[in-house]
Amino acid sequence: MEKAKSRAKLNDSSVIDARSLSQSHRRLAELLEPGMTVLDVGCGTGAITSGIAEAVGPTGKVLGVDNNIDLINKARERYQDIPSLSFETADIYDLPYEKQFDIVTSARVLQWLAQPEQALENLVKTAKPGGKVIVLDYNHEKISWQPEVPDSMKYFYEKFLQWRSDAAMDNAIADHLADMFERSGLTQINVSPQHEEVNRNDEGFETATFVWSGVATTKGGAQMIADGIIDRNSVEQASIDYQKWVEEKAEAQRMYLLAVEGMKLEKK
Secondary structure (H helix, E strand, O other): OHHHHHHHOOOOOHHHHOOOHHHHOHHHHHHOOOOOEEEEEOOOOOHHHHHHHHHHOOOOEEEEEEOOHHHHHHHHHHOOOOOOEEEEEOEOOEOOOOOOEEEEEEEOOHHHOOOHHHHHHHHHHHEEEEEEEEEEEEOHHHOEEEOOOOHHHHHHHHHHHHHHHHOOOOOOHHHHHHHHHHHOOOEEEEEEEOOEEEEOOOOOHHHHHOHHHHHHHOHHHHHHHHOOOOOHHHHHHHHHHHHHHHHHOOOEEEEOEEEEEEEOOOOO
8 A cells, every 4th residue: 555655646736736627527517516515535736626616606615635735735825715615634545524525526546546445435434425426537548549659658658557556556447436336335326438538639639648758757757767667768768759759640649537426325
């Protein structure tokens, strides 16, 4: 578990800073109503959480939690003017809340955990009877690029998946969530495809595709080298070849993403 926690730690928040409720957690946006109480677990710097607060309005209450105090401090500073929104440090494996929220959500978080079922049990614990839990996450094994990326990037990506697996992270967790929800006792389980698809003529195409160059050149690549999964030359070559591919050949990228929701049973 500690290996996964170390590899999941976020040093650069630029990617999560750019997210929004409407673009980055669409199914949740459809479920929100004024006056709801919502818990966002793994909220980062609060980009999506602030959108949740806007959706539930001043009669609602939204709490964002993350185990990274630096991200929580950024969130508090950025959104201090929203009275219905607050942020706290908390660990998904040890949430200090019980039966408090109409909706409990965690987006792109369980993919980084070595014990996602234990984490899900804690999310369920915090929801009110009759409340909903909604988790958004990837199956990294189903990413697709058109045309295919260079061989150097294919090799890097294979090593990236191996690096995650070695830390007991589930690369295909999106497709396992529904079964996890059922085992946790949730009912009325619904799966909504939320795939992140971009084409060359789309606004934000380069930003979306260059994410993988960033993974190679920043913390991910550096940790993979330090952990002996891949050598530095292979990482550097993958980044160079991939950037050239994006600039000259790339037509489309699709990241496989599912939102899975379920209802907590009412007390009899």
